[in-house]
Amino acid sequence: MITLDLNLIAAHLEGLEETIIHRLIDRAQFASNPDAYRPGHSGFRGAGGKSLFDLRLRYQEEMDAAFARYLVPEERPMHHDLPPPRREAQLPTTPLEIDDMDRVNVTPQIVRGYLEFLPRLCDVGPGDDGQHGSSVEHDVLAIQAIARRVHYGALYVAESKYRSARDLYAPLLAAGNREEILRTITRPEVEERILRRVSQKVDYVQATINTAVRRKIDREVVLGLYRDLIIPLTKEGELRYLFNRRVTGSSDSRSGTP
Amino acid sequence: MITLDLNLIAAHLEGLEETIIHRLIDRAQFASNPDAYRPGHSGFRGAGGKSLFDLRLRYQEEMDAAFARYLVPEERPMHHDLPPPRREAQLPTTPLEIDDMDRVNVTPQIVRGYLEFLPRLCDVGPGDDGQHGSSVEHDVLAIQAIARRVHYGALYVAESKYRSARDLYAPLLAAGNREEILRTITRPEVEERILRRVSQKVDYVQATINTAVRRKIDREVVLGLYRDLIIPLTKEGELRYLFNRRVTGSSDSRSGTP
Numbered sequence: 199m200i201t202l203d204l205n206l207i208a209a210h211l212e213g214l215e216e217t218i219i220h221r222l223i224d225r226a227q228f229a230s231n232p233d234a235y236r237p238g239h240s241g242f243r244g245a246g247g248k249s250l251f252d253l254r255l256r257y258q259e260e261m262d263a264a265f266a267r268y269l270v271p272e273e274r275p276m277h278h279d280l281p282p283p284r285r286e287a288q289l290p291t292t293p294l295e296i297d298d299m300d301r302v303n304v305t306p307q308i309v310r311g312y313l314e315f316l317p318r319l320c321d322v323g324p325g326d327d328g329q330h331g332s333s334v335e336h337d338v339l340a341i342q343a344i345a346r347r348v349h350y351g352a353l354y355v356a357e358s359k360y361r362s363a364r365d366l367y368a369p370l371l372a373a374g375n376r377e378e379i380l381r382t383i384t385r386p387e388v389e390e391r392i393l394r395r396v397s398q399k400v401d402y403v404q405a406t407i408n409t410a411v412r413r414k415i416d417r418e419v420v421l422g423l424y425r426d427l428i429i430p431l432t433k434e435g436e437l438r439y440l441f442n443r444r445v446t447g448s449s450d451s452r453s454g455t456p
Numbered sequence: 457m458i459t460l461d462l463n464l465i466a467a468h469l470e471g472l473e474e475t476i477i478h479r480l481i482d483r484a485q486f487a488s489n490p491d492a493y494r495p496g497h498s499g500f501r502g503a504g505g506k507s508l509f510d511l512r513l514r515y516q517e518e519m520d521a522a523f524a525r526y527l528v529p530e531e532r533p534m535h536h537d538l539p540p541p542r543r544e545a546q547l548p549t550t551p552l553e554i555d556d557m558d559r560v561n562v563t564p565q566i567v568r569g570y571l572e573f574l575p576r577l578c579d580v581g582p583g584d585d586g587q588h589g590s591s592v593e594h595d596v597l598a599i600q601a602i603a604r605r606v607h608y609g610a611l612y613v614a615e616s617k618y619r620s621a622r623d624l625y626a627p628l629l630a631a632g633n634r635e636e637i638l639r640t641i642t643r644p645e646v647e648e649r650i651l652r653r654v655s656q657k658v659d660y661v662q663a664t665i666n667t668a669v670r671r672k673i674d675r676e677v678v679l680g681l682y683r684d685l686i687i688p689l690t691k692e693g694e695l696r697y698l699f700n701r702r703v704t705g706s707s708d709s710r711s712g713t714p
Contacts, residue, residue, distance in 0.1 A: 209669040213485070216670060220478035227471070241544045250543075254523065261515045265589050285508075286499045288586060328546060331523050339597075402664040406657050411467040412474060 202293050202358045207351075208388075214347045215396055218428075219403055219420060221343050222319060225336035226415045229325035230317045234333050241330075254334040255309070255341070272350035274303040294357055294439075301442040302352050304431045308345050311427040312337070318419050348428055352435025359383055360440060371440055383436050389429055397421040460551050460616040465609075466646075472605045473654055476686075477661055477678060479601050480577060483594035484673045487583035488575045492591050499588075512592040513567070513599070530608035532561040552615055552697075559700040560610050562689045566603050569685040570595070576677050606686055610693025617641055618698060629698055641694050647687055655679040 201207065233239050233250075240250040248256075259275045266283035267273045271292055278300070296302070316337070360367050363382075370379050400417040407414050459465065491497050491508075498508040506514075517533045524541035525531045529550055536558070554560070574595075618625050621640075628637050655675040662672050 209666075212666060213669040216478075216665065217482055220474075220482070224475055224478070242542050245542075257519045257522065261519055264515065265512065265593075267589060284500050284503075285589075287589060290586070328548070331525060331543075331545060335523075399664050403661045405663065406660040407474070408467075408470060411471040 200290055200293055200354070202354065202361060204355065204358045204362070207354045207358060211347060211351055212392075212395070214343065214350070215399060216403065218340070218343045218347060219396070219400055221336065221340040222420060222423075223404065223415055225316075225333065225340050226319050226321075226413050228320065228329045228333045228336070229327040230320035231326050231328075231330050231333045233326060234330040235313060250330050251313075251334045251337060254338050258338045258342075271299050271353055272346055274300060274305050274345060274349050276305045276309060294353055295444045296353075296439060296442050297444065298442070299353070302349060302435045302438045304348060304352070304435050304438070305345055307431055307434070308348060308427070309341060311431070312341055312344065312423075315419075315423055315427065318422070319415060321416065321419070344423075344428060348431050348435060351432040352439055355432070356383070356436035356439040357443075359436075360443065367440065368445075371443075371445070374441075376437060376441075379437060379440060380433060383433060383440075389425075392429070393421055393424055396424050458548055458551055458612070460612065460619060462613065462616045462620070465612045465616060469605060469609055470650075470653070472601065472608070473657060474661065476598070476601045476605060477654070477658055479594065479598040480678060480681075481662065481673055483574075483591065483598050484577050484579075484671050486578065486587045486591045486594070487585040488578035489584050489586075489588050489591045491584060492588040493571060508588050509571075509592045509595060512596050516596045516600075529557050529611055530604055532558060532563050532603060532607050534563045534567060552611055553702045554611075554697060554700050555702065556700070557611075560607060560693045560696045562606060562610070562693050562696070563603055565689055565692070566606060566685070567599060569689070570599050570602065570681075573677075573681055573685065576680070577673060579674065579677070602681075602686060606689050606693060609690040610697055613690070614641070614694035614697040615701075617694075618701065625698060626703075629701075629703070632699075634695060634699075637695060637698060638691060641691060641698075647683075650687070651679055651682055654682050 235249050235251045237247045237249050237252075238245075240248055240253050242248070242250070242253055245253055255276055259277050259280055262268065262273075263275065263280035263282070264284045266285045266287040268275050268280065269283060269287055269289055271294055359382075366382065367379065370382070397417040397420065400415065400420045404414050493507050493509045495505045495507050495510075498506055498511050500506070500508070500511055503511055513534055517535050517538055520526065520531075521533065521538035521540070522542045524543045524545040526533050526538065527541060527545055527547055529552055617640075624640065625637065628640070655678065658673065658675040658678045665672050
């Protein structure tokens, strides 16, 4: 059984930060390359109006679908018409109480927000270094790391909070009081701690970078990504989870606190 | 034109070190999971005697082939029956003097060496945490980063060294004196510097890791990978490049020193 201990969930989220930072640094080694995101400029035969980025995301998700990635709750795809898994994967029992994980899927918002953020990450401006293939390859890896963090937080933090304060959440959900629920799930001191820790990590992992051979990224840029995209979308996912959580049936009659 | 300045080539190789280290750290978050490498245990329908690792590498290379990755000299695939690129990619003119880049391809040795090294990286021993899909996904990313470093070094360092000492190399090559060429391309002081720098980086990039939430890797393990696999295979690739370099024709009549 996967844990619903809020401290262990927070620890897992913390452990995902390095991967996000590493992948952003890898992407930042290339220019922003706007043509790689322009519809119809992929250079692919028969790709119609898709961009090279669109195609890379599609290919990656088709491959990952074959490997059963999207059976994992926190791995949510951008596409909804992916081929079925070719692999039988063993998954641990989930403590989540939701019938369709994709009710929580905020991948479209992650992709949109990431692409808006990209010019700040590749801070040489709207440059083109010709490395379009490498750029979109690293984009997709970065987006997957961000999406894993957002959806893991959305699902498990929401279920954990709900179970520890069922009497608080149940009436708010019944009344559809989105605003008050958002206020209740928001913990400003935790958000502050995450932002401080992430921006410190950005500097630490780059402490020995030889800037003559490798581009450095700005802690403020990553801090902005967490503040404006990752944290708000995690909370949006939490709200979606709570509003789509099973409220009747035997599964809800269990003890309220884990 | 891509540079043949040995200092700039060395700088590029240095810039690839962080990516290798980051990907090894990402892989080390999972157990060694030996079943993911056992033939016939992939869980894939119709996969015959392949392992999950074999399949992931195959899928990844098929996708990358479609995106024209293997038109880039230093990107050498493991498979030789990949589909043709679906994309028209613009590549810079190459200063390399070899007809078939795959004469230098040491990917099979890289994969074999990496898999032997894996239990030391995932130092919890021959454990199984059930995360086979994530394990092989990160394996393939790590192998690609290592292979890029090895082949970039093999190709460009060898051409650069050849051009700067054509009178030295040409007779040794004509005589097939492999041993003496190996001695000539070996620079122990450069190797020592790389090993020292890489092992320092392993500690620096992990300086803020909270070991309660994320597994740390040992600098000695990465040092061993560089000393026993990456550096020797780069030199093996250099030898292959030199022995397959074009020796006649107009392309060889250019000035000897860059």
